[in-house]
Amino acid sequence: MEQRAHFSKKLEDLKIMVLRMAALSESAVHKAIKAYLENDADLAEAVIVGDDVINEMEDEIDIFSLELLALDQPMAVDLRTIIGAQRITVNLERLGDEASNLAHRAMFLSTRPPMPHNPKMEELASTVTLMLSDALKAYVDDDVALAGQVCRMDDKADDLNIAILRQLASEMVTESRIVERGIHAIIGARHLERIGDLATNVSESVVFIVEGTSMKHNCRG
Template sequence: MATGTHFHQELATLRVKVLEMATLALRNLETAIKALHERDYELAQYVIDHDCDINRLECEIDDLSLRLLALEQPMAVDLRTIVGIQRVNVNLERVGDEAVNIAEKAMFLASRPVLPFSEQLEELAEVARTMFVHSLTCFKDNNVEAAYEVCRMDLKCNALEVDLLKGLMDYMSKESPAVERAVHTILISRALERVGDLSTNIAEAVVFIVDGDNIKHRFFD
């Protein structure tokens, strides 16, 4: 097992970078959701303009984790920590991408009439945001019990997305002038559901780091 002081200092640096990236991803996700709800073009543009901050950190984390694996050849929990961090890193970057997707659709919808699905969309957005926040807390605290709770929350996120999709599909069949807006809203709902999936992936990575268990693709109720 890699036990050198330098190695663990580098590992601590790696965790700090992940938490910094997590903060930026959460900022962009919350800003994108706010831009959607408030129909704010400038907030949406902010998300798009600052996605590069997340991408930069993803590369830094990837480089450092690969260097630690290659040079230190860690074992046991140290190895799991680095591999788990690599998984978290990928999912954080994808949350940033989904925030951009939401922001782009919000920019389109900002100048169009509002569809009668705001409350459902807000509920889905809040569940997805809460899942992401909880997944980040799990990682920060190495909290396995909370990680399992995030996985269970994904069922609600999926159900909300399905209900919203059904409502929008029915609405489009009756209100043809609203089809373009409804399609953009469907894409937003899909992005929010994806945030829930990515949050679940992060929670699963926490379980792997702490317990060494691979719980990917396991069903929860």
């Protein structure tokens, strides 16, 4: 019984580590989006510098998880908890990368005249930040239903990304002076869409942990 309690404490410690990393990744995403939408170069630079901390946390969690697998040889839901945490950590690191990538776009665009106001870009940003928030809440609460909602929202993010691409392409055809900025804006929208994809991946891992069902590539059903 004492051994079981000790192992359960290790699993709790693992989840706390993942949630600390999640808080950093989510903060980086919010800051990058703010920098991108408001042409804030200083905030963008802070996001880029902070990515190293997220990478270091991934390494720490990876080592901790592998030790749990090697020394305790968990089974069933305990095994899924560890593997799921590893999967989520990989996606959190990628979220940090996407935030950094978006911040680089923000830094470039901050040196150029502002692009025309694009409500769809703001809607895409709001959509993916909600997806990420809900995906992390689903992990905290083991909420499969909420994880499923995140998966279904990914279609909206995809549609908005396509709409932005079409709108910017049309604007670049009629106004050659915005071509350079338009290309960077298109890439920025792609980074936002990828954030939605990664939130979906986190939700898939929640379903795997709770139900033992692999939802890879089939989360929207």
